[in-house]
Amino acid sequence: xxANVVAPVLELNHVIAGYGDTQVLNDVSFGxxxxxxxxxIGRNGVGKTTLLSTLMGLTDLHSGEIALDGKHIQDLPSHxxxxxxxxxxxxxxxxxxxxxxxxxxxxxxxxxASIESAFExxxxxxxxxxxxxxxxxxxxxxxxxxxxxxxxKPDILMLDEPFEGLAPVICDMLMExxxxxxxxxxxxxxLVEQHAELAxxxxxxxxILDNGEIVFHGTTAKVRSNPEILERHVGLGHxxx
Ligand SMILES: Nc1ncnc2c1ncn2[C@@H]1O[C@H](COP(=O)(O)OP(=O)(O)O)[C@@H](O)[C@H]1O
Ligand SMILES: [Mg+2]
Numbered sequence: 586x587x588a589n590v591v592a593p594v595l596e597l598n599h600v601i602a603g604y605g606d607t608q609v610l611n612d613v614s615f616g617x618x619x620x621x622x623x624x625x626i627g628r629n630g631v632g633k634t635t636l637l638s639t640l641m642g643l644t645d646l647h648s649g650e651i652a653l654d655g656k657h658i659q660d661l662p663s664h665x666x667x668x669x670x671x672x673x674x675x676x677x678x679x680x681x682x683x684x685x686x687x688x689x690x691x692x693x694x695x696x697x698a699s700i701e702s703a704f705e706x707x708x709x710x711x712x713x714x715x716x717x718x719x720x721x722x723x724x725x726x727x728x729x730x731x732x733x734x735x736x737x738k739p740d741i742l743m744l745d746e747p748f749e750g751l752a753p754v755i756c757d758m759l760m761e762x763x764x765x766x767x768x769x770x771x772x773x774x775x776l777v778e779q780h781a782e783l784a785x786x787x788x789x790x791x792x793i794l795d796n797g798e799i800v801f802h803g804t805t806a807k808v809r810s811n812p813e814i815l816e817r818h819v820g821l822g823h824x825x826x
Pocket of ligand 2: 633635
């Protein structure tokens with residue numbers, strides 16, 4: 586109790602999880618502090634999405650514990666985890682195609698933020714507020730997916746390859762938004778990214794996954810000064826294959 590100030594806001598202990606009997610994550614343990622920016626990188630298929638899904642309660646947990654603010658949440662359903670401050674922007678974006686931008690924004694389980702604050706962050710969405718999801722560009726859909734998650738005012742924002750398939754100008758704009766969100770020191774952000782350069786640009790700490798296991802966990806500064814870490818675990822110049 587008295588160690589609350591230094592306690593990590595999110596903590597995973599020996600998490601083993603997957604889909605049905607299939608095990609994907611193997612003995613994953615790490616902590617995340619308030620305000621921290623953590624990048625999770627690794628090749629395609631190593632378990633990055635599964636890690637975020639497991640935090641959100643969308644996979645089968647075989648064993649291990651997940652604690653949020655010192656309380657175990659591994660048995661809670663995902664909507665309950667959202668209420669406690671976990672917010673996921675899924676890799677698939679999951680926009681409702683037949684609903685308008687505004688309707689999509691209020692379709693979450695927990696609405697705490699105002700639509701105006703979403704439009705302030707993404708003026709483009711305000712212009713498109715009466716358009717249905719299906720008529721949005723990929724970039725606009727991603728903005729909407731992020732804005733919808735932010736409607737729940739998550740303490741921990743989890744972004745699963747948010748730049749995937751988007752034009753560089755949109756990526757830069759999204760990165761600015763993430764920087765803005767991180768700058769207030771209240772959110773922790775977990776950025777899952779295949780491209781090491783973007784992860785290096787954004788994060789304080791990095792976690793590298795390979796075959797469902799953490800093969801590196803340390804500061805971004807350490808990775809920057811030891812490029813062989815990336816070479817060994819991710820491969821340089823790799824791309825989505
Ligand atoms: N819904 C699912 N059911 C069964 N296996 C899955 C499912 N989703 C992902 N997997 C498997 O889990 C492993 C990790 O996938 P994933 O977490 O999506 O990797 P990444 O996000 O790092 O590309 C892969 O072998 C993938 O085939
Ligand atoms: Mg993935």
